[in-house]
Amino acid sequence: MVMVVQVGLLGEVTVHVDGQAVELGPARQRCVLAALAVDAPRLVPVDSLVERVWGARTPRRGRETLHSYISRLRQALSGVGALEVVSRSGGYALLSAQPGQVVDLHQFHELRGRARADDAQAAALLTEALALWRGEALTGLTGDWVETERERLRRERWNTECDLTDRLLDSTGDEDLVARLSARVTAQPLDERVAGQYLLALHRAGQSADALAYYQRLRQRLVRELGTDPGAPLQELHQRILTADPALAAAPATAPSVPSVVPRQLPAPPTPFVGRGEELDRLDAILRQAGEATLAIGALSGAGGFGKTWLALHWAHRHAGEFPDGQLFVDLRGFSPDEQPMPPAVAVRGFLDALGVDASRLPADTHAQAALFRSLVADKRMLVILDNAADADQAGPLLPGGAECAVIVTSRNQLTGLITGHGARNVRLDVLTADEAHAVLARRLGSARLDADPAVTDEVIAQCAGFPLALSLVAGHAHTRPDLPLAAIAAELRELDLGMLDDDTAGLSAVLSWSYRALKPGQATVFSLLGVAPGPDIGLSAAAALTGLSPHETRKAVLALEQASLVKQDSRGRLRMHDLIRRYAADTAKGLPGGALDAALRRLADFYLHTAYAGERLIGPHRPAIQLSDPEPGVRPQDLPDAESAFAWFDTEHPNLLAAQHAAMQHGRHQTVWQLAWTLSTFHARRGHSHDEVMVWQAGLAAGERLDSPAVHTLTRRLLGGALAGVGRFDEAIESVHQALALAELHHDHVNQVRSHRTLAWAWGRSGDDRKALEHATRALDLHRELQDPIEETYALCIVACYAAQLGEHDRAYEDCRLALDRCREHNLREGEASVLDTLGYLDHRTGHHRRAIRNYRESLARYRELGDMFVVAENLEKLGHPHAALGEDDDARTVWRAALSLYEDQRRDAEAERLRQRIDALGK
Structure with a gap:
């Protein structure tokens, strides 16, 4: 019988085993469990645990008390075989055989991620996700971290409810939706997203007059209480209801188009390959499982140097044709001597890139990214090679979501979790037999050379101890010295000390030592x-x-x-x-x-x-520069002639740049740490590496705090805040930037003051608060004027104009746009000019000047095409269609919308493409 274990966080913090509650002890002890479960199975450092449990009120012996709580938790969980708290370097982790199926919060995130990737099942998945909630999250616990986490989860729940409503609005089968939304707008009367849903529900229920009347009441309340009109999206919806826009009619949800990219990631096949007949037969048997009820997983295990990757790649190339939807390969670096194993989230992101998922489609949450990967390959026949996995926990999140795929995992460890939890078949490798080793050398050196002295050949094979890697080294050495008798090689190997590595790798150690000595x-x-x-x-x-x-x-x-x-x-x-x-x-x-x-x-x-x-x-040519020290003598930076070559270099070197920053941090090169983070920011933004951006700036801030430079400390804290906003961690982001602002004000650092206000404008805008975004953008503009920096002032003016337009402050937006446009042309700021023309097009369309809107949108398009920013070109083409449609120029609207649709499809922006298809269909023929 399978033990069913559930850790509850979406309500009271509990552990249930087969429906029976486990006694967890006092609230502080349950808080420790919650602090571990939120990040399970990732490591939580001891200092972070102490901070989460006690916050600013940490007792004098906080770490000792924490260890006591951990000990009691382990005792409480001792009867739960599938759940344990383990100690790792510097912290603790909560582990389970199937972590995604144990913690309700992780189930919630996974279901949300799957909903984003599967329109057809989205409503059912979101309903299932919301059903996991049993009340307020973390009920029964108190403390600063608990309150912050509870509020964050409350917002996630609210957003999920809104997401579900959006899905239900696309169907016609929910007759109670108007009533539920009526209650929701009563509870949240100033939430414009909910208001928009209510308006649309009323309109689709045939109650357009009620929808228009509600809009007027909401507008009056916003003006009275906040001094502002409804935001642009709500105003646009109101206008479309007024004009009975046919595109507002409900349409059944359709499944998203799956990227058509067929990845071919297998490295070159190894040569020569001989032997391993029994292991190949066992892998063939595993392959026959693919397409049956369960996922076919082969777990290749054995000591280092036994040829696991050699075997996996040989088998994969032999069967590649049986996987028409592609092959994925990743080296998880589970046993790299100088690096930590690759986090599963990084490998998932690499798979999504290989599958052609555009950065704009990526959800910020890593659990949701994993769910998106599983959804994309669920109905495909693909081969996935997970090489050098440290353990089952690293490999588990990378398993596909359907039974048509096959997976080969290689590891030096026995992957018990995959075998027991996912039905993997274990294939254990040992050293090669003497006959197989002889065949390896014969393929490289030729039989004649081996047969010239069979006794010496046998001795060389014995020295290699059956290790494929050792045989490869000996063969490579002998191949480059064809006149060297094998007897000389055997004599050299005979003289070596075999104890340099572990006893079970002594033969390999000997060959490595010999190969090294042979070098000049x-x-x-x-x-x-x-x-x-x-x-x-x-x-x-x-x-x-x-x-x-x-x-x-x-x-x-x-x-x-x-x-x-x-x-x-x-x-x-x-x-x-x-x-x-x-x-x-x-x-x-x-x-x-x-x-x-x-x-x-x-x-x-x-x-x-x-x-x-x-x-x-x-x-990023217009980004304010930083000053680097001269490189070390003899260093010749790589020549990058243009932006295209720069992007290609960043794409290739990205893992090495992250590793170089980590190495610099370990060696105390603090200046290099934060400067490397700075060089990566534009690349991360363009490629959607938002979580890597957070990671490099967390390191950058730690380095900045160790330098005697308030300006660097301020910059690193500000840019960390911007990175946090990029992954939706808005509270942390805004707090970090406010701290940067306070530092800048303390040290009279006017440059960082103004940049902090611009970052705050961006963070508030990302979070949906255009009003606060405009306040900070305006403050940034005022400071830029004081600093008399015309370039930065112009960019700030562009930002102010954009947020003013979004808020419906048309007169102000027009004035700022005209001034910004003149400045952009004066200083040849092509990107700024394109942005302002785009905002002018939006303003003209919103104020009924449709012909002028068309001219501005077309000029903006020309600038963005010159810049090569086809991502924005697609959006501008869509915008251009609106004033054409408003003027009754349906053919022109259809033409530009079809052009935008083609770009959206090329960029795999499925939501935008589907929205545009509906608009094109609404125009008719």
């Missing part, structure tokens, strides 16, 4: 330095900076290492090492002359920093 001194130094380079791979230009050699000398050294099978170079020139080889190389780096290792890492950090800075200036 310069090659050996390059080998050692490549072992300590941060990131999963490295390019030749970066390797030249790391080694301090010229590009030509670096290529020669890399070629020698490649011929010795110590490094692999792919078709793009990227260099990788097997993690065991890399660990050995890093170990040899400890013997480099004094200061050489530190100097090499400084050169590499400077290469990444200065190249990233140059790339940033290409993709």
Whole structure:
């Protein structure tokens, strides 16, 4: 019988096992459980737990008391086999065999994510999500963190209820919707989203007169209590009801179009490949499960150097044709010597990119991203290779959502969680047999060379101990020295100390040591330095900076290492090492002359920093610059001729840039840490890496606080706030930027004051409060004028005009737009000019000047096309259709809307595309 475990957070904090409550002890102890469960199965640092449980009222022995609570929790959960609190470096984590099915909050997030990706089932999924709530979240607990978390979850619940209402409004089967919305607008009389839903529900129920009357009452109340008219979306809806817009008719929800991209991510097949017949047969048997009731999962386990990836890739290429919807591959770096295992959320994001999901479609919540991935592949026949998984917890969130797929997971650990929780079939690898090892060498060196002295061949094979990796190294060495007798190789191996690594890898250790000794001194130094380079791979230009050699000398050294099978170079020139080889190389780096290792890492950090800075200036040329120190001698940043090449470089190097920032943080290079974060911001914004932006600025703030520079401290806190707003953490974001503003005011830093107000304007605008956004944008504009910075003043003016237009302050918006347009043209600010023309088009359309709106929209389109911003071009084309339609020019409206629709479909912006299809259909033929 399967044990059913449930951790409840959406109500009273509880643990139930098969319907029976587990006694959890006092409120503080339940607060510890809640603080762990919210982030389960991720690690929560001890300091964070203390802060969550006690806040500013932490007792003197808070950490000791926390450990006591943890001990009691473990005792309370000791009878719950599927749930445990584990201790890891610096903190604790709540683990379960199926974390997504245990904590109701995670179930809630997953259901919401699936609803975003599946229009057809969205209403049912959101209804199921809301049914998980049993009252106020975290009932029975108190404290600052609890109150903040409770309010955040309350807003999530409210937004989910609104999302469900939107879905129900698209159908015609809910007769009680008007009544429910009537109660909701009574409870939240100033919530314009709910008001809009109520208006639309009344209109679709044939009560348009009541809808118009309610709008007038709401408008009068907003003017009376807040001194403002309804926002632009509500005004537009009111206008459309007045004109009986046929596009407001209900339409049944349709499933989103799934991206048509077919990913082909398998690395090149390994050669030569021999043996492993029994293991291949077992993988074939697992494949036959695909399409049956359960997902087919093969778990390849075995020690490092046993050839797990070798086998997985060989099998995958042999069967690639049986997966017409594509193959996904990710190295999870579970055993990398200098990096933490890749977080599952990062791997999910990589899969979504490979599937062609546009950054604008990505939900901010990582659980929702995982749900979107599962939904996209649910009905597809795809192969997923999860290489080097640290454990089942890392691999679990990456499993597809349907039975048509097949998954191969490789790991040095026994993946018990996948076997027991997901029905994976274990395939355990051992060393190669003597016959298989002989065949490997014969394929590389030829049978004649081996048959010349069978006894010596047997000795070499014995020295390699059946490790495919060791055999590859010996074969590579012998292949590059065809005149060297195997007897000489056997003699060299015989002289080595076999105890450098663990006993079970002594044969591999011997071969690694022998391969290293065979290198020339310069090659050996390059080998050692490549072992300590941060990131999963490295390019030749970066390797030249790391080694301090010229590009030509670096290529020669890399070629020698490649011929010795110590490094692999792919078709793009990227260099990788097997993690065991890399660990050995890093170990040899400890013997480099004094200061050489530190100097090499400084050169590499400077290469990444200065190249990233140059790339940033290409993709964000009008962003206020920062000042870098000169790079280390011998560092030649990579040449990036244009914005396109800069984006390509960032795409390739992104994991290495994140790793370089982490390495700089570990070595106390605080200036490099925050400056690397700065260079990544525009790239992160354009590519939608919002969670990475938060991560780099969290590190940036920690570094900034260690520097004696109030300006840097202020900048890092401000930009962290902007990053937090980008992932919807608005309370934290606004608090962080307010702290930056306070610091700027304290130190009379006028530049950071004005930028803080602009960031606050953006954060409030993102959160939906255009009024506060306009207040801060106006304050920023006033400060820019005091600073007499015409460029920044012009951009601030563009922002003010946009928010004034959104709020219906037409006269003010017109005045600001005209002034901003003149300034943009004076200073050749093409992006600003395009933005102002767009706002003018919106204003003209809203005020009935449709012909003028068409002219402004077309000018804006021309500017955005010159800038290559086709994302905004699609939106402008859609806007352009409205004034055409208002003038009765249906053919023109249809033409530009079809052009916008084509772009939306190319950009895989499904919601926008569907909205536009309905408008085109409403025009008729």
